[in-house]
Structure formats: C-alpha cells, structure tokens
Amino acid sequence: MNTSVAMQFKRSETVAALAIGCVALLVLGLQPALLGALVDQHRISMEGVGIVAMGEIFSLGVGTILAEKYLPLHRLRTVAVVASLLLIAIDLLTLTAHGDLACVAWRVLAGLLEAGLFWIVTMIIVRSPQPDRLAGVFLTLQTCVQAAAALLLAKVSVASLGWGQPFVLLAVVCVLPLLIASRLPARLGEHTEAIHPSVVSWTGFFALLVPFLHMSAVGALWAYLEPVVNEAGVGISIDALASLVLVMQVIGGGAASLTVRRGKVSQALMVSALAFAAVGIVMYRLPAHSTVAFAVSCAVFGFLWLFQMPFHIRLAFDIDPRGRIAMLVPPAQLVGTGFGPLVTSFTVHGNEVGHVPLLVAGFATCVVVAVALVKLGVLTRHKAGGALSGGGDVG
Structure with missing residues (x-):
C-alpha cells in the first residue's frame, strides 16, 4: 500500500x-x-x-x-x-x-x-x-x-x-x-493541503461510516454485556466472559496485523461484519442457559472487535493515499464507541435487554452496506475516468 x-x-x-x-x-x-x-x-x-x-x-x-x-x-x-x-x-x-x-x-x-x-x-x-x-x-x-x-x-x-x-x-x-x-520526533512537518483532514467525497464519508458503525456495534454489546448475560441465564461469570473476550481481542488484533496487507479489504470488512451480525442474531435466538454457545459467541465477538479495525485504516488509505480520511478514522471509531451504547440506552426499558444483540446485528449489517457503497463509489469514479492516483485495491 x-x-x-x-x-x-x-x-x-x-x-x-x-x-x-x-x-x-x-x-x-x-x-x-x-x-x-x-x-x-x-x-x-x-x-x-x-x-x-x-x-x-x-x-x-x-x-x-x-x-x-x-x-x-x-x-x-x-x-x-x-x-x-x-x-x-x-x-x-x-x-x-x-x-x-x-x-x-x-x-x-x-x-x-x-x-x-x-x-x-x-x-x-x-x-x-x-x-x-x-x-x-x-x-x-x-x-x-x-x-x-x-x-x-x-x-x-x-x-x-x-x-x-x-x-x-x-x-x-x-x-x-x-x-x-x-x-518523540522533534517535528512532523507542517499542516498542508495534501494531508489536511477532509471527507472530500461521498466515498470518503461512507469510508468513515464503516469504523463508526463497527464500533457502534462493539460499544452497544460491550456496554450491555453483563445485563445480557444475566438475562440469558448463562452459567458463567461476567468476569470470565470478559476475560475470554479480551484474549480473543488480542488474537484478533494479531491476526489482522498479519493479514491486513493481503487480499481484498472490502471482502475482509464485509465478511467480518456479516460474522458480527451473525453473532448478534445467535445471541438473540439462543435459548436460556446455553452456556457453551453463548461463550463461543462472545469469543467470536472479541476476535472481530479488533480484527476489523486495522482494515478501517487500509480502506481509508486505499481511497485517499494522502491520508486525509485516515486521520479521521480513529475519531470515527471513538465516537462510534460512544454512539452505540447511547442509541441502545434509548431502547432499554427497565431490565429488558434481550433485544440488544439484535440491535448490534443491525449496526453490523449497516457496516456491510457502507462498505458496498464505498466500493460502488470507487468503481463509479474509475468508470468515469477519475481513478485516484496511487489508490489501492478496494475491490
């Protein structure tokens, strides 16, 4: 890249x-x-x-x-x-x-x-x-x-x-x-138009929606994991599940570091987002006391949490090698982390949180749509003769 x-x-x-x-x-x-x-x-x-x-x-x-x-x-x-x-x-x-x-x-x-x-x-x-x-x-x-x-x-x-x-x-x-x-480095140069942050296009906007929506899904499930576990009647402590998620985060981040420069970025994002949506649907439909299945779902959730994030950076650079969009990826991830629980809180009434995994699946599905729109935008620009100079492979 x-x-x-x-x-x-x-x-x-x-x-x-x-x-x-x-x-x-x-x-x-x-x-x-x-x-x-x-x-x-x-x-x-x-x-x-x-x-x-x-x-x-x-x-x-x-x-x-x-x-x-x-x-x-x-x-x-x-x-x-x-x-x-x-x-x-x-x-x-x-x-x-x-x-x-x-x-x-x-x-x-x-x-x-x-x-x-x-x-x-x-x-x-x-x-x-x-x-x-x-x-x-x-x-x-x-x-x-x-x-x-x-x-x-x-x-x-x-x-x-x-x-x-x-x-x-x-x-x-x-x-x-x-x-x-x-x-730290003494200096990194000056702010210039070449690297000043800008969404610059609808394609760039949708590229920022990808990390925002992914972290919205993550934040929503993580914030409400304990009450979801309690309502599911899972026979394992929240501390044990949180530790499992943490271990799988490390594995997912390591796997992403090794694979992020290989293959198609859009395919990796779509497949991981679909897997995330599946985790939410499985959690929602699991019968009570399904300890093993719930633990496996949490493990997959932890893996996907960090696995997808480096691909957000690669997607941003692939559509804008000057780094304008890439600079906005970390803030988009952070704001999404707060947005997911905030939206979820408006749907929670009392102790009823059984629907939260379904909402998480909705956020993850929106990631798939956003990636598809990015790919469509890039293809449209290429067909119109406006291929980005130095751009990577978003396909």
Whole structure:
C-alpha cells in the first residue's frame, strides 16, 4: 500500500508514540472500575453513569479532530508534557467531584486531554510506511495494557489506595508520557493541503461510516454485556466472559496485523461484519442457559472487535493515499464507541435487554452496506475516468 505522506521513524520514536497512545486510551479499559467507584461512593447516580462514560468518549473522539486542526506538528513533545500534567491533575480532581454534572465536566476535560495524547500516536501511525499494520500492532498493544491495568486493580488492596484507586492508577500511569516525551520526533512537518483532514467525497464519508458503525456495534454489546448475560441465564461469570473476550481481542488484533496487507479489504470488512451480525442474531435466538454457545459467541465477538479495525485504516488509505480520511478514522471509531451504547440506552426499558444483540446485528449489517457503497463509489469514479492516483485495491 503506497501512501504519499509516509515518513521514516526511528524505532524509539515509534515505540514512544505507541506507549503514549496506550496511556491515552487506558481509560477505555478501566471505565467500569472508574464509574463503579464513583457510584459506590454516591458521587454519581446510576442514571448518570452512561452520561459520564459517553461524555469522556465523545470528547476523546471530537478532541482528536480538533487536535489535528489546531495542535502544532512541530511541538509533539510539548503537547505530550502539557497534556500529561493537566491530565494527572484532572484525574485526581475527579476524586473531589460530587454530582453527575461535576463528574461529567471533569471527565469531558479529561477526554480532551487524552485526545491530545492520542493525536500523537495517530499522527505517527498515518505517516508510517505501513499504517494499517502499525494500527494493528497498536490496537493489540493497548488491549494488553488495559488488561494489565485491570488485573493490577483487581490485585491491589482497596485499603492501600482508598476508594479512588482507579483514578490514582490512571494519574500514576499518566507520568509515563513525561518520561518518554523526549523520544518523540522533534517535528512532523507542517499542516498542508495534501494531508489536511477532509471527507472530500461521498466515498470518503461512507469510508468513515464503516469504523463508526463497527464500533457502534462493539460499544452497544460491550456496554450491555453483563445485563445480557444475566438475562440469558448463562452459567458463567461476567468476569470470565470478559476475560475470554479480551484474549480473543488480542488474537484478533494479531491476526489482522498479519493479514491486513493481503487480499481484498472490502471482502475482509464485509465478511467480518456479516460474522458480527451473525453473532448478534445467535445471541438473540439462543435459548436460556446455553452456556457453551453463548461463550463461543462472545469469543467470536472479541476476535472481530479488533480484527476489523486495522482494515478501517487500509480502506481509508486505499481511497485517499494522502491520508486525509485516515486521520479521521480513529475519531470515527471513538465516537462510534460512544454512539452505540447511547442509541441502545434509548431502547432499554427497565431490565429488558434481550433485544440488544439484535440491535448490534443491525449496526453490523449497516457496516456491510457502507462498505458496498464505498466500493460502488470507487468503481463509479474509475468508470468515469477519475481513478485516484496511487489508490489501492478496494475491490
């Protein structure tokens, strides 16, 4: 895959950027513990849990777009240091917040600062010679980091850090970017028209819908997995199922890293999206107490979660080698992660969540439609004599 924005980075620069990206997204893996701590201490209401969670995720996604537009590419190290210092302060200040509104305000600010750190790794990924493969490596790495952090929280005594231990851990981890900021590239050039983010066409718009809809499906099922498990009467704990999903995420991310540069990107996306839709339908139609079948469905869900994501980057570069659309893929993924649970919450009444897997299947089916529209758009432009210079194979 040839891209017109590729740069050569030292290994230490790439590793530093990936590590900072893992810090930026650590909150996604710790949100259940973070929000649970706030609820247990009556800092937020049960109704406010979703608002706090979605506020931080949405601000992370939108903040990444704003960061690309306004943050200087020749000040990566400064951005890392300033964002980390402010994020440490806000993570600790969250411990003093009382009420849904106050917690939302602090976590929205946290999301914007996390976006500044995530922007750094995004800029490195989209400018690397193999952005799709590096994206797969990053997704797998950040999943492992989230798992390690969650395991650490489970092992650390609450008495040693108090009820706010998840936020203390988050603040401690945010020291890492301060220590490795000097390893980042000194500059990445300037913002130019060649790489300025733009949807540029309906084809580009549908290409962004693919990651948005995929992560909407993921977010909807992940957010409601515990109540869905309870309603299904599955004879296995939610912790065991979550661990299974996590293991399969790592396997899926690894598989994507090895295969993302082979074969047809549209076929890979369509097949994986259809498989995701099948997972939702199977979960919906399973009779009660179908433990093995439900566990297998969760395993497939975990695999598809990370397997599809590197292909989002490749699809974006295949239709726009200048990287304008690729820069918007990570924000689209993040906003989709928040959009899915938000839409699902409007359909849930009381404890009735049996329909959630069917809604997930609907999101996944829409991914298939979006990929088909991207392919149709590319074929139409080729027939009209407007083939994209340097474009890859979307077929």
